[in-house]
Amino acid sequence: MLVSYKWLQEYIDLEGVSAEELAEKITKSGIEVEGVEKLNEGLKGVVVGHVLECEKHPNAEKLNKTLVDLGNGETVQIICGAANVGKGQKVAVATVGAVLPGNFKIKKAKLRGEESNGMICSLQELGIAGKLAPKEYAEGIYNFTPDTEIGKDALEALNRDDEILELGLTPNRADAMSMLGVAYEVGAILGKDIKLPNPQPETSSEQASDYINVSVEAKEDNPLYVAKVIKNVKVGPSPVWLQTRLMAAGIRPHNNIVDITNFILLEYGQPLHAFDYDKLGSKEILVRRAKDGEVIETLDDVKRSLTPEHLVITNGTEPVALAGVMGGANSEVGSDTTTVLLESAYFTGGVIRKASKDHGLRSEASSRYEKGVDPERVRPAAERAAELMIELAGGELLGGVVEADSLEVKPAVVSTTLGKINKVLGTDLDMTQVEDIFARLKFETSVDNGTITVTVPTRRGDITIEEDLIEEVGRLYGYDNLPTTLPVGESTPGHLSDYQKKRRVVCRYMEGAGLYQAVTYSLTSAEKATQYALDKREPVELAMPMSEDRSYCA
Template sequence: MFVSYKWLQDYVDLSGIPAEELAEKITRSGIEVEGVEVLNEGMSGVVVGHVLEKEQHPNADKLNKCLVDTGGENPVQIICGAANVDKGQKVAVATVGAVLPGNFKIKKAKLRGEESNGMICSLQELGFESKTVAKEYAEGIFVFPNNAEPGKDALAELGRDDQILELGLTPNRSDCLSMLGVAHEVAAILGRSVTYPDLTHDEGSEKASESISVAVEAKEENPLYVAKVVRNVKVAPSPLWLQTRLMAAGIRPHNNVVDITNYVLIEYGQPLHAFDYDRLGSKEILVRMAKDGEEIVTLDGQKRTLTPEHLVITNGTEPVALAGVMGGENSEVHSDTTTVLLESAYFNGQTVRKSSKDHGLRSEASARFEKGVDPNRVRAAAERAAQLMAELAGGEVLSGSAEVNYLEAEPAVVTVHIEKINRVLGMNISGNEMQSIFTRLGFEVQEDNGAFTVTVPTRRGDITIEEDLIEEVARLYGYDNIPSTFPVSASAPGKLTDYQQKRRMARRFLEGAGLHQAITYSLTSEDKASQFALQPSDLTRLSMPMSEERSVLRLSLIPHLLETLKYNLARQNDQAALYEMSSVFISNGPGEQPLEKERLSGAVTGLWHLNQWQAEKKQVDFYVVKGILDGLFDRLGLKEHITYQQTKRDGLHPGRTAEILLNGVSAGFIGQVHPKLQKQMDLTETYVFELALQELLQTEAEPLTFSVIPRFPSMTRDIALVVDKDVVAGDLQSAISEAGGKLLKDVSIFDLYEGDKLDENKKSLAFSLRYFDPERTLTDEEVTKAHEKVLRTVEEKFAAVLRG
């Protein structure tokens, strides 16, 4: 909503409150002022000029040599290229030394050998937007009315000595889509009163109801329709003050009749429409739902095909307007119009929105009906428009109006207690202060034993419950006055929970390891939703999805991470390591809220290390990603609780996939994406993991312990064991660790051999065993005894043979 500061002063006294200060006060009261535009900012030296003479430029066909009286001692010569310049006109002249928008300075010049002392200006050159300039002046210079005085400040005459406040209104504050609505808001903030326009005007003896009859079939969609008749109007350009006010509000002037309806729209927030009574085709107005396939040509010249969901105004037989949206071409006001039928009505917002949306017609009128207009301003707006037509168009207003009224518009009555207001706000506002706030807002208020009964005027349709009144008290008392207090129970400073600390620790570790955090959609398609799911579940479907690609909630984070890798690889970013920590959604059955489970997933592809100087490269493989997870488990204190077990999963490489067990229970997996899926998605060799994050972080971690730096040497023995190919190296390693007892501190595998020196179904696994006692130096006999026990155990459990 664009609000003219000068226009606003017609309704509320703004003395002593500059526009910038007013904008600040409005913003602090809860309605954001997005900006204050000074219309004449940076401009100077523009005056009204009188073209005394005009002749063809001797050296240019498209230029005119004009002698212009600018209010000085002598007229000045100005060369003008506008096609519509003529002798006798009053025009806007930028004199020598004037400054126009964009810091454009006017200097003396010679054009084709003729001296030019200034510039005759168009409205666009004075900062007006082209869309707000009347069509007759859209090309060429602007011409003032004949009573304009040469030498006067042209910017002031054009209303540019004004400031425009741009209000960013939320949908509930439709009351401020009018100058009077903004005036009520400003008056409440400043503690001043609102002055309404005087609606008194002369009326003829003939009754409007004798010239037009009104009937409404669609009573729910149009509960109130008011029609007034104005005769003997003279259609002409509007007075300059009216044109400039409309242009400041972003509306293009047309003629006095149409401009008056737009003026009242901005003033009262009530859309109006003017029909040419003689072109209406009857003396009847019938409001009904359109017939299927019925057509109307609207004011923009477009033929519209209607359906029974569209509300239309008809002359009894054919549509003459699309209700609340746009009038019809067949009843448009023309320059020869002499009798005007003025419509002011209350239309259902949803019905107007349906028509507006179906036909792609968004207008100032439809926007207001959609958000809600004040039903008690319908008649007042009609009277205001009739008054202005009598004053500015010389019309004769017929007595009364023809109307149909099924509307029951009662003000809302809401009761709220003083104690509740203070309790909710955490403040101690006095009852008198609260009552003053309600009174300033124009609400009727009665107080009884600490309870306010507030009668809310119909212009404030957003106030219906106690909490709405509490908000009004808070914003007008001042959000800045709400005291800062500590929570009552705050005996200790706030801190992260143990779960939050661990989650943050996990993020920092992964980012330190070289992974970048990704955030992907929770919505996915049916074919991707179940891929890589850690826990099988029915799908949770959206009741009204925007598309099939976003129709269900995900069960795994990996599919979208792979899409992200694909996006990067397609753009020559061939090294990518991503992780995501977010929720998947496990179905609880039809109609039930799904269960959210937090997961930690990652996807890595490309080179892990690249050192071009030393020509060293390290491709991502299973053990790189496993090493990242081992480091993470170690950081979380879960290393002793985690084991890996070879497994097979859909979508993953059958020989490079492991299940991650937490205390023997599945808590995730790690593996390479199956080569077929990699090829299908145009991925290079890619490794992924997914962990049940909640289960991991809720597991009690091992307490942090410290050990003394060893003073005694350790002894290392290496063994190569020949076993069957189906023996898992991890099982063998676990058996060695258990058999080695307290002296065996570390077991690591360092070699795998399969070749022609072994049987086809055999393999050799080499382990390094480190023996150590922190209290003394071990003897060969002690180490040999423990080592022999290890060899006996692996021979008994795995038929392992020591390789010679």
Template structure:
């Protein structure tokens, strides 16, 4: 909400308080003032000039030579490029020495050989945005009314000596979506009176019922509809002060009738609509739900198809407005309009919100209806608009109001005690102070022995319970005045749980390893919901999804991480390494909440590291990703309990994928995406992993035990075993460890060979075995005896033979 400081002064006495001081007080009372804009933007030296003569520039087709009286002795010659400049106009003139926005200084100049002593200005050149300038002046200079005095300050006449407060309103404070609403708030803060506009109507002897009848079928959507007729209006520009107030509030002026409806919207917070009575096509207003497939062309010249969920204003047969959102082009006020029907109504929020969303039409009117208006002002605003049309459009107000009123609004009464207020706020506020705050808020109340019974005004729809009253007291008493206390309780300092501490270590480890943390949506598409999932269940679909791409709860983190990779690659970032810790959701039953399980996942593609000076590049491969996980398991103390087993999974490369087992139970997988899946998703060679993080972090780990560095030497024996191609190296390694007993301390694979020197269907796997005893030096005989057991074990279990 944009609030003009000068306009606000008409409702509340702001003597002694600057705009910035007022902004600070409003912010401290609970409504944030996001900005205070000074409208003149440093402009000075701009006055009203009278164009005495205008002739074509002798050396330029698009320039005019003007003789302008600026109220300082002799008229001055000014060269102007505006297409609409003409003799007799009153215009804004930047004198020589004037300063325009951007610190642009006006000097004497020669344009195509002709002297120019100043500049005739458009509104845009004075700092007003083009979208707020009336269309007739959008491509030229602004022409002032003929009665403005020559030499007067143009900035003051254009209201550019004003300051505008931008209020950042929360949804509950819809009462401040109007100047009067803000005035009530400011008056409460300052402890001053609110001066409401006085409305005096002079009505003709004719009856409004001779012109129009009102019928409402959809009374639940529209419990109050009121209309007035103003005849003999003359369409023209609205008064300058009204135009400038509209522009300061971010609304473009149109003509006197439309501008008055917009002015009332800002003043009262009550949206109005003006119909050309003669274009209605009947003497009836019927408010009803639209028929399925019914069409209307709105004021923006767009044909819109309606549904039965939309409320329309009709002339008895066809729609003339989409209620609360936008009027119809068939009843628009135009330059030849002479009789105006003014609509003022109370529409329910949900109905307007539905229509606004369905048609993508968010207007000043729909915003206020969606958040809720004060029905007590509906007819007041109607009368005020009629009075202004009579004053500024020369209209005659037909007697009476055509209305349908089925609105039943019960008063909200809240009871609260002074003890309750002080108990919640930790204060010692007296009942007299509370009474003063309620009086400043203009809340009707009675007080009996410290108990306040408060009748909430209809403009404050956000107040309904005692806690709301406590908040009102607190913010007007002053949050800065509330005492600061420490909680009194037996408590211990907060700390991370063991699980949280381990999870933080996991994140730090992965970031130290070179991966970046990603945080992605929990919602995905039905197609991606079960992709890469460690466990699958029936997909959980939202009842009202925002889109199909975000309609189902995920069961794996990998699909979204691949979206992150694709997003980066589309922006020429080829080397991507990301991880995420987050929940997946598994359905348990129709009437039960889904089970949430925490997962750890990663996706890596591109070059892992590069030393360009040495000409070395290392692309990501399976062993890079496996090495990262090995380091993670080592950090968690689980390296001796983890196994990798070759596996085949959907969308994964069949020869470069392994399941990860903890104590023999599968907790995840690691591997390369299947080449076809990579191609479908426009990815290069990409490796992923996903682990059941809960299982990892909850695994019991023995305390770290340290041993001294061995004093005695170790012995290493290498063996190359020829086995069938389908034998898994990890199984052989496990057998070697079991057969080697206590003396065998390390087993590692250092070579795999398949080639012409081996029989078909065979491969050679070479292992390095390290033996030692921390208490003594081993003899060759002891090591040989154990080594023979190892060879016998692999021969018996796998049919292995030693390669010569």
């Protein structure tokens, strides 16, 4: 999980705690931070420029001569080879003296007889991997939106003044596969409250139920399916802040609708899918197991043969998505999409894992479903996505919500005693300290005569038994604070037996005479085990040998 330090600050106050310090605190609390990457490290001198003039280079067909305003009244001539450069654009300019990735320094130069005072940059030249750049800027220079301030630090405008913490998560900590989950964790470590989104999108008088009906046959695989309808959307590029957050998390931006679903996946840990409503071909969503030999063409333009072990989303007849893994090409959101059907669902991990493995499709969505998503976030995530589609795509959310709900969610209730906690950890904590730790974790507790009972939020599906509670206390109290002791008891010093002493003397004598000792591998095959045996006896066969050639001990 890649965590943006700047993004995390929107949920929790990190003043006075640097990214490196935060990484150390998270690691000491039980989640390893594998590294902290400063996105603009070593880079300087890149500003937002305004292309005032652009014409063909008089002496080179593939070059352009531009006049660029760098702000503060400074105008320079820059020779640029990008085919997509043009008059009126806001671009990233590496000024003379700037330093780019690889310690590449920008100097004044003459290109085919024309002076060039800087370089107009692509995203790749600013350190962003080509596979993460928006497709329209995969080649050529990057264009800022027209309202971007001239002369502003371009790296700041691209959110490259950020630091990324890479969390090495174990499978049980699925809760930390979202920004909100990490915020809860950091809040518990620092003892601070967190600010959660509170989506309240406005709705129209039209009802979503007039547009779609949802039914689920495979209730065990999909106990909750929520659908929302957003009309009159305008599909286009996402704003820079959204694109840069996705790129920093290793996800390539596509368009505002798809980017919003990916943003919510990162924020809430809840995968979403957006269908082009007009391409569905019906007013029905039916979730069922696939028929044997049924075929779906997924978004990667590959036709996939399905089996009854796979779960599919259908329009009542044909599949439109491989549930929890990838959508179908026949319902993809494109530039001509005007009405979006938004899916937010709770799928069980086993059926998603099976489909992902069978088809070699491990996506951000499938990895979260496999480890388990929070059932309490299914609806809020849909609300948050709808709110963003109204804000960023001009959409109109229809009233109501259409859902199929057979999900029964009961938070785990686990108890332990203060005596057991102190015995296992070797501490001398009092109940007030234990209650404070669970309060920082946002766990509800009740205490009765030395026994503390904890109601565990559904987001923490890894806590089910008493030992899990003790682990939470230990890691947030601080492993470094646990007392250390030495073993107590009588010990007998080791020594060599008479045989071992004599053997060692003989070995040293023979080594001194120039001989070498050969220690052969004791495991061999059944045929070789008896070839050089001095005594005739049955060789010992290994129960779990690494190979047939090493399956017997002579």
